[in-house]
Amino acid sequence: MYVIKAKQALNPTVIRMEISAPLVAAKAQPGQFIILRVDEEGERIPLTVAGYDREQGTVTIIFQIVGATTAQLGRLEAGDSIQDFVGPLGMPTHTEGLHNVCVVGGGVGCAIALPVAQKLHEAGCRVTSVIGFRSKDLLILEDEFRAASDKLYVMTDDGSYGEPGNVTVPLKAMLEAGERFDQVIAIGPLIMMKFAVAAVKPYGIPCTVSMNPIMIDGTGMCGGCRLTLHQDGKAVTKFACVDGPDFDGYQVDFDEAISRGAMYRDFERRAYEKTCNLLNREEASHG
Amino acid sequence: MADMNPKKHPMPTQDPAVRAHNFEEVAMGYPEETALAEAARCLNCKNMPCVAGCPVNVHIPAFIEKLRAGDFEGAYQIISESSSLPAVCGRVCPQETQCEAKCVRGIKGEPVGIGRLERFVADWHNAHAAAAPEKPRPNGHRVAVVGSGPSGLTCAGDLARLGYAVTVFEALHTAGGVLVYGIPEFRLPKAIVRQEVENLRALGVEIDTNIVIGKTLTVDELFEQGFEAVFIGSGAGLPNFMGIPGESLKGVYSANEFLTRSNLMKAYREDPATPIMKGGRVAVVGGGNVAMDAARTALRLGAEQVSIVYRRSLEELPARKEEVEHAMEEGIEFKLLNNPVEVLGYQNPDDPRDPKNGFVTGMRCIRMELGEPDERGRRRPVPIPGSEFTLPVDTVVMAIGTSPNPLIKSTTAGLEVNRWGGIVVEESTGATSRKGVYAGGDAVTGAATVISAMGAGKAAAKAIDAALQEA
Numbered sequence: 001m002y003v004i005k006a007k008q009a010l011n012p013t014v015i016r017m018e019i020s021a022p023l024v025a026a027k028a029q030p031g032q033f034i035i036l037r038v039d040e041e042g043e044r045i046p047l048t049v050a051g052y053d054r055e056q057g058t059v060t061i062i063f064q065i066v067g068a069t070t071a072q073l074g075r076l077e078a079g080d081s082i083q084d085f086v087g088p089l090g091m092p093t094h095t096e097g098l099h100n101v102c103v104v105g106g107g108v109g110c111a112i113a114l115p116v117a118q119k120l121h122e123a124g125c126r127v128t129s130v131i132g133f134r135s136k137d138l139l140i141l142e143d144e145f146r147a148a149s150d151k152l153y154v155m156t157d158d159g160s161y162g163e164p165g166n167v168t169v170p171l172k173a174m175l176e177a178g179e180r181f182d183q184v185i186a187i188g189p190l191i192m193m194k195f196a197v198a199a200v201k202p203y204g205i206p207c208t209v210s211m212n213p214i215m216i217d218g219t220g221m222c223g224g225c226r227l228t229l230h231q232d233g234k235a236v237t238k239f240a241c242v243d244g245p246d247f248d249g250y251q252v253d254f255d256e257a258i259s260r261g262a263m264y265r266d267f268e269r270r271a272y273e274k275t276c277n278l279l280n281r282e283e284a285s286h287g
Numbered sequence: 288m289a290d291m292n293p294k295k296h297p298m299p300t301q302d303p304a305v306r307a308h309n310f311e312e313v314a315m316g317y318p319e320e321t322a323l324a325e326a327a328r329c330l331n332c333k334n335m336p337c338v339a340g341c342p343v344n345v346h347i348p349a350f351i352e353k354l355r356a357g358d359f360e361g362a363y364q365i366i367s368e369s370s371s372l373p374a375v376c377g378r379v380c381p382q383e384t385q386c387e388a389k390c391v392r393g394i395k396g397e398p399v400g401i402g403r404l405e406r407f408v409a410d411w412h413n414a415h416a417a418a419a420p421e422k423p424r425p426n427g428h429r430v431a432v433v434g435s436g437p438s439g440l441t442c443a444g445d446l447a448r449l450g451y452a453v454t455v456f457e458a459l460h461t462a463g464g465v466l467v468y469g470i471p472e473f474r475l476p477k478a479i480v481r482q483e484v485e486n487l488r489a490l491g492v493e494i495d496t497n498i499v500i501g502k503t504l505t506v507d508e509l510f511e512q513g514f515e516a517v518f519i520g521s522g523a524g525l526p527n528f529m530g531i532p533g534e535s536l537k538g539v540y541s542a543n544e545f546l547t548r549s550n551l552m553k554a555y556r557e558d559p560a561t562p563i564m565k566g567g568r569v570a571v572v573g574g575g576n577v578a579m580d581a582a583r584t585a586l587r588l589g590a591e592q593v594s595i596v597y598r599r600s601l602e603e604l605p606a607r608k609e610e611v612e613h614a615m616e617e618g619i620e621f622k623l624l625n626n627p628v629e630v631l632g633y634q635n636p637d638d639p640r641d642p643k644n645g646f647v648t649g650m651r652c653i654r655m656e657l658g659e660p661d662e663r664g665r666r667r668p669v670p671i672p673g674s675e676f677t678l679p680v681d682t683v684v685m686a687i688g689t690s691p692n693p694l695i696k697s698t699t700a701g702l703e704v705n706r707w708g709g710i711v712v713e714e715s716t717g718a719t720s721r722k723g724v725y726a727g728g729d730a731v732t733g734a735a736t737v738i739s740a741m742g743a744g745k746a747a748a749k750a751i752d753a754a755l756q757e758a
Contacts, residue, residue, distance in 0.1 A: 023503050037460060043552060043560040044460075068560065084460040086497040216547050216561075219458045219499055220693055221468075223526040223541035237534075239525060242693055256535050259645035263537040267562040 001081035002036075005058050010140040013065045014108055015074050016050070022057030024087045030115035031093030031210065031246055034059065035218040037084040038072050045069050046215050048112040048245070049088060059087070062111030062140070068271035075279055089218045090245045093185065093208070098125050102174070102181045103149070104167050104196050105131045106188020110141050112210060113187040117148040126150050128181070130170050132192070136161035167192060168199040175203050183208065186249060190258045197249035207249040211240045213261060227260075228253040290327040293396025298403055303616040307586050310472045310555050313613055314378070317400075322407040326355040329399045332391055337401060340389035342742030343441070345369040347386060347401055354408060363412035366405060371444030371487065372437065372741065374413060374479045375466060377406025380738045381607045413482050419489045426450035428755050431514040433500040433695065436464020437737045438728030439520035440487060441744030442751075447490040449752055454514070455492060458499040461551065464522050465729075466737070468551040469543070469577065471584050474610075477550075501694035506702075506724060515758075516751045518717070519710060519726040520744060523734050524692030528685055529572070533630030538564055538647035542573070542581045542686035549584050567681030568592045570650050572627055574599065577734070578686035579610040582619045585682065593619050594678065598626040598655050598668040624655045624668065628675065630683055649677045688734050699724070709733055717747030725751060 006018040024034060033048045051060035065074045076082065093116050101120050105113030110131050121127045129145050132155040139154070139161055146152050153170040154162030163170065171184070184207040186196035193209040200207045215225035220242040227244075229236045229251040238244065299315045300306070306313050317325065329351040337347045346365050353362035366373045382388075382402035390398030428451050432439045435457040443453045461467050463480040488494065498504060500521065509517050526541030528534045540548075545563070548554040552561035569585040571578050574597035586593045595614070597604060600623050604611055615621065629651040635641035654674035657666035691708045703711040703720035710719055710726040717725040727743025729735060 023498065027503065041553075041560055084497050086458065086460075086499060087503065089499065089502055216544065216552065217459060217468075219502075220524050221522075221526075222544040222547050223528075224544045226528075226535065228535055237528060237530075242525070253535075260535060260537060262642070262645075264562040265642070271560070271562075 001083065002085040003081050004076055004078050005056070007076070007078045010062065011138050014062060014111075014138070014140055015065070016060060016062045016111075017073075018053070018056075018058040018060050019082065019085055020057055021059050021085045021087075024085065025052045025054055025057045025059050028052040028059055028088040029092030030095070030119045031112075032088035032090050033212075033218070033245060034061065034085060034087030035089065035215075036061075036073075036082055036086075038069060038076070039083050042072070042083065043069055044084075044216055044218070046089070046212065046218055046241075048210065048212065049115065050111040051115055059085075062108065064108040066272075067268050068275035071272060071275045071279060086218070090241060091243070093119075093210070093246050095120050095123065095125070098182050100126045100180075100182050102128045102130065102171065102184045104171060104184060104186040104188070104192075105129070105145075106167055106186075106192040107133060107138065108140070109188030109192070109210070110145070113185070114141055114144055114148065116185055116187070117145060121148040121150075128174070128179075129153070130155065130167045132156070132167035132188070133161075134158065166195070168195050171196060172199050175200065175205075181205050186210075190254055190261065193249060194254040194258075197252075197254075201250065208246050209249040209252060211245050211247055211252065211257065213240050213257060214263065215241050217241075227257050289330050290324065292328060295328075295397040295400040295403075296321050296325045298400070300613075303613075303618070306473065307617040310587055312476050313473050316410055317403055317407045319407075322354065322404060323357075325400050326351050326404055328392060329355070330391055336389035336391065337386040337399075340386040341369075342385065342738045343369050343745050345386075345405070350408065351399070351401075351404060354404060359408055359411040360416060362408045363416070366408060369745075370741065371441045372483045373405055374409035375437070375475060375483055376738055376741070377402050377404075377409050378475050378479070379470060381736060383608055385738065413479075420486070422489075422491045423448055423450045425452060425491075428452065429454070429514045430751060430755075431456065431509045431517045432520065433506075433517065434458070434464055434520040434522055434728070434730070435462040435484070435494060436520055436522050436728060436740065437466060438740035438744035438747075439464065439518065440484070441741040442518045442520065442725075442727070442748045443492045444487050444490065445745055445748035446751060447487065447492045449748075451752075451755075453492045455494045456498040456500050456504070457494060457496045458521075459551065460496050462494045462496060464520075468547045469580070471546065471550055471580050472555070473583065473587065474580065499694065501698040506695065506699045506721075510723065515755055516723045516725065518744070518747050518751065519695055519719070519724065519730055520728045520740065521692045521695055521730045523689035523729040524708070525690050526685065527688045527690060529627060529687065531627060531629050533632055533647075534685070536630055536632040536647050537645050538681055539630055539683045539685065540564075542571070542577045542684050543689065545581050545684045546577070546584060549588065555584070555588060563588065564682050565589045566591065568594075568679060569682045569684065570594045570596050570622075570627075570678055570680045571684045571686055572596045573686030573688075574604040574606060575686065575688075575734070576606045576610055578684075579606045579614050579619075581684045581686050583614055583617060585684065586617060586619065590682075594622045594680075595619055596622045596625050596627060596650070596652060596678070598624065599665070600624055600657060603665055622652070622678070624657070625652045626655050626668065626670065627652050627683075631677065647681055647683055649679045650683055651675055651677050689729070691730050691733060695730070707733060715746060716750035717743055718750060723754075
């Protein structure tokens with residue numbers, strides 16, 4: 001069992017937890033992920049590492065309540081335990097040798113982008129961060145990003161905070177103004193990453209994206225996390241769990257990834273509704 | 288005097304029409320009187336050809352003799368001298384190509400049902416033996432085993448019996464490897480695997496789940512922690528796909544994923560936490576035991592129609608004969624001498640947001656004929672030009688093998704692997720190119736059988752013991 005050491009709500013649906021998992025904390029790097037199961041009957045879900053404290057032996061996860069498992073996890077409190085927590089899985093984000101990077105985070109993807117920005121910043125790289133949210137209510141980690149960035153743009157789709165528009169607005173403006181990053185690292189919803197890549201492509205600047213497909217074991221066994229890369233005119237199958245989760249954004253077949261991500265949408269919606277009803281009933285009966 | 292009946296006593300099985308809709312075990316096991324009667328068919332030959340046919344050399348005539356005398360626990364003790372997982376082997380070994388293939392009774396009739404007798408003895412022991420086995424006296428040496436599948440459990444069991452302190456590291460949340468994620472409940476109940484794992488724990492074997500060697504810890508760190516030898520039994524890795532168009536459509540699974548969802552994650556139950564596509568028409572591509580398991584699982588999940596699509600003929604099907612027969616009895620269709628060329632999916636031309644877009648609707652196949660034999664003597668399947676047709680299906684399961692797991696080789700300096708990514712070992716000992724590191728099972732050979740993995744685990748245990756006693 002893995003004890004929840006701390007819990008904090010970052011906004012109404014996004015929660016940060018620190019989980020005691022010394023072996024994972026000892027090795028975790030930005031860009032890697034863990035797989036957890038809440039209880040003995042639970043499903044395995046991957047979550048990207050949002051931070052770690054090697055001395056305390058804790059790993060930070062930040063998740064949005066989007067389905068049955070995250071709803072169940074979100075009801076747990078500091079002091080409670082979760083059944084399984086395994087990692088760190090996948091390859092760390094490549095940060096070596098970079099001097100001028102733009103880190104783009106969208107929504108809860110900012111949780112994963114933050115440790116990347118922090119690592120780059122600590123290594124002396126110039127970091128420009130662009131973080132985007134649907135609205136002010138959903139904003140997370142602004143102060144943390146400000147501390148880890150030389151320049152920060154905060155965007156909201158509805159203009160309720162920061163600048164209005166999505167993350168590609170300042171990205172395009174900077175590139176048009178002649179800014180030449182060594183690398184753009186985009187982490188967020190698939191559609192956001194697809195458009196970030198499209199914005200960067202005319203300038204030929206390398207653009208890394210972090211893929212988060214459906215997976216089960218996370219160790220290179222099931223093949224559920226496969227995605228297609230287009231390399232030199234050839235379609236190549238890769239596995240996010242062992243080859244990624246970071247990939248060259250120019251090569252990723254986003255439309256296929258978006259389609260595959262929706263494979264169990266009906267099942268997931270029903271499971272989520274059922275879990276919410278169950279949890280609400282439990283809460284009501286316990287006062 | 289032996290019973291000279293030329294036929295094996297039939298295995299009682301669930302009625303095919305009933306079992307096609309449940310996940311309970313198909314073969315129900317011999318009752319005691321049948322086991323005694325089948326044991327009486329053994330000639331107790333002096334030269335024991337059956338023992339040579341067993342990858343772990345179980346003393347077969349000796350255990351059958353005990354069984355015949357009614358000493359079931361004595362029979363179990365004889366089997367467990369050689370095998371750490373008798374209840375598993377009695378169920379999933381391909382006896383017809385191993386021990387039973389060598390049985391003298393097979394010359395003029397059917398061989399003795401050795402596997403069925405082994406299962407009877409193991410089940411009897413698990414139901415009746417109350418006392419935990421005595422823990423062997425510790426010999427002061429520590430060995431790490433990577434992976435809790437058949438090779439790892441065998442290696443761990445053999446070393447523990449010799450007094451080694453053995454820790455098994457398992458990446459998943461449950462011990463058993465392919466025995467729990469791959470082989471379905473109806474062929475190998477998970478309670479049997481749990482019992483075998485408990486038997487090893489009782490011997491003092493420690494099992495640490497949720498630890499991925501190559502990620503959470505490396506092989507080098509295991510040595511730093513004081514382990515004196517490491518056995519790698521990390522199993523099969525990435526599933527193979529055919530490389531045909533449409534394999535990323537929704538509804539195409541690798542057999543590993545399909546079976547893991549159903550077995551390990553219990554998606555076959557009512558109201559599971561883990562989803563799986565159920566019902567409709569299912570095509571399973573491949574002809575091995577894994578393909579049979581996937582097809583029969585799909586049927587039990589509620590498929591209307593399940594087909595095995597295999598490019599060669601019935602004769603070349605690599606699956607165990609019994610599994611093929613069971614699958615046929617249950618109504619699985621065998622579309623032999625067919626090869627897929629493309630998986631087809633739905634795309635609404637007027638609505639790119641149609642939720643049905645991207646789901647499988649069919650599979651284009653081409654008919655095959657058998658041509659000249661290849662280098663292994665198997666006749667090579669050759670496509671018949673112009674014979675393409677579309678098989679309407681909703682789910683496709685690719686059961687065409689796996690390549691060894693990539694995680695350990697990428698993090699272990701000096702560990703030699705072959706062209707296919709399998710760890711290179713000295714066959715008789717499992718010794719790798721790294722001193723103190725041994726390997727066996729699918730991590731070395733690619734997809735093979737439970738018993739050959741056990742044989743490799745056993746050989747490595749012997750070699751590890753020899754090396755550490757010498758040191």
